[in-house]
Amino acid sequence: VSVDTLLDARWRMFFDWASISPLSNPAQVARRSHLERADRAVDPPLFLRSETARLDRLRESLRRFLTPPGDHAIVLGRSAAELLSLLAAGLPTTADRRVVLLVEPNHPVAALAWAGASRTRPIRVHTVAHDGRHLADLDALAAALDRRCLAVCVTHVTHLHGGVQPIRRITDLAHAAGALCIVDGAQATGRIPVDVAALGCDVYIGAGRKAMLAPIGTAFLSGAAEVLSMVEPSVWSTRSATLIGPDHAASVVAARPGELPARLEGNLPDLAALNALAGSTDALLDIGVDWVQAQVRRLLPYLLDGMKRNGLELQSTAGTGEVANAGIVTFAAPPTASGLDLQARCGAAGFVVAADLDTVRVSLHARNDETAIDALCREMR
Numbered sequence: 001v002s003v004d005t006l007l008d009a010r011w012r013m014f015f016d017w018a019s020i021s022p023l024s025n026p027a028q029v030a031r032r033s034h035l036e037r038a039d040r041a042v043d044p045p046l047f048l049r050s051e052t053a054r055l056d057r058l059r060e061s062l063r064r065f066l067t068p069p070g071d072h073a074i075v076l077g078r079s080a081a082e083l084l085s086l087l088a089a090g091l092p093t094t095a096d097r098r099v100v101l102l103v104e105p106n107h108p109v110a111a112l113a114w115a116g117a118s119r120t121r122p123i124r125v126h127t128v129a130h131d132g133r134h135l136a137d138l139d140a141l142a143a144a145l146d147r148r149c150l151a152v153c154v155t156h157v158t159h160l161h162g163g164v165q166p167i168r169r170i171t172d173l174a175h176a177a178g179a180l181c182i183v184d185g186a187q188a189t190g191r192i193p194v195d196v197a198a199l200g201c202d203v204y205i206g207a208g209r210k211a212m213l214a215p216i217g218t219a220f221l222s223g224a225a226e227v228l229s230m231v232e233p234s235v236w237s238t239r240s241a242t243l244i245g246p247d248h249a250a251s252v253v254a255a256r257p258g259e260l261p262a263r264l265e266g267n268l269p270d271l272a273a274l275n276a277l278a279g280s281t282d283a284l285l286d287i288g289v290d291w292v293q294a295q296v297r298r299l300l301p302y303l304l305d306g307m308k309r310n311g312l313e314l315q316s317t318a319g320t321g322e323v324a325n326a327g328i329v330t331f332a333a334p335p336t337a338s339g340l341d342l343q344a345r346c347g348a349a350g351f352v353v354a355a356d357l358d359t360v361r362v363s364l365h366a367r368n369d370e371t372a373i374d375a376l377c378r379e380m381r
């Protein structure tokens with residue numbers, strides 16, 4: 001797999017701000033109060049100490065949100081792409097195990113992270129084709145797994161079609177072959193309940209800026225400490241590493257030994273954005289992602305009906321038959337509209353959609369309701 005073949009012309013021109021959702025009210029409040037604290041702060045070290053303690057509280061909230069097993073650590077980052085790249089760049093290979101299986105359908109950032117890493121590391125990337133309904137082909141995956149496989153990388157909720165992948169079964173297949181299972185849950189977190197312990201995966205990555213209604217610049221992962229403590233840092237700084245010798249030669253640099261999450265959080269955090277993520281996470285814990293899922297399930301047929309009345313063809317197959325849909329659907333765009341124009345019109349009507357030359361993707365979340373869908377349908381006539 002090469003980076004070039006993974007990116008067709010359409011993806012190159014599609015800059016994916018589109019799937020940004022509005023911020024939740026609790027996210028806005030938490031961000032504002034962080035900025036007020038920052039404006040008032042006269043003692044930078046004290047301010048940073050108290051803000052760092054808040055990040056630890058966010059980690060605790062995310063732990064309750066994701067319910068991982070006790071041996072998982074929570075690592076904060078800026079994007080799903082960053083966290084996938086961190087793993088792709090730093091997960092040790094052995095002479096025997098260096099194949100990464102990408103289970104289709106994936107978001108391009110997953111393929112890019114591993115294909116990008118393979119340019120400088122002894123990683124081989126193989127893609128496992130989907131089953132024709134935009135879900136994992138488990139037989140094909142089982143056939144592809146062998147003792148050379150380092151990891152299986154799979155998306156929990158697929159970004160174009162909203163299909164929910166059978167993660168537990170994929171994890172079991174990966175583990176039976178001695179491989180790790182890494183899950184990209186960027187579209188799942190905040191849209192469907194996620195129970196990392198039940199999914200059994202080794203690493204689960206979530207994103208703030210989609211169904212969690214948190215800002216850009218927020219992502220997180222839950223990962224088995226045993227695995228994460230082997231991952232080399234990507235950003236080397238005093239947060240992730242230490243100088244252990246008298247001079248500053250490369251040989252005396254050590255990643256913070258066993259220190260999670262610091263070892264993988266070498267970058268300075270976006271504190272305002274992470275405070276907002278904390279606001280959204282606590283709100284989602286209060287209302288329950290079960291509630292969000294029920295809301296999305298109720299709205300999905302309403303959306304599909306509205307689009308059908310508009311004569312717009314549904315391009316996704318997930319959700320139209322026996323396959324569960326988490327609330328993401330792609331339609332053929334109305335013939336008269338250009339993607340960006342349509343995106344702007346829908347945005348003005350209060351609905352953020354992702355549009356390219358001839359498709360429009362609608363991702364439902366906790367803040368949508370029938371009125372917003374009516375407005376969207378009017379724009380898409």
Ligand SMILES: Cc1ncc(COP(=O)(O)O)c(C=O)c1O
Pocket residue numbers: 016019078079080081082107109110155157158159184185186187207219
């Ligand atoms: C399934 C999935 N994974 C990853 C990403 C990329 O997320 P980020 O922008 O946080 O890197 C997206 C974004 O649309 C996505 O839908």
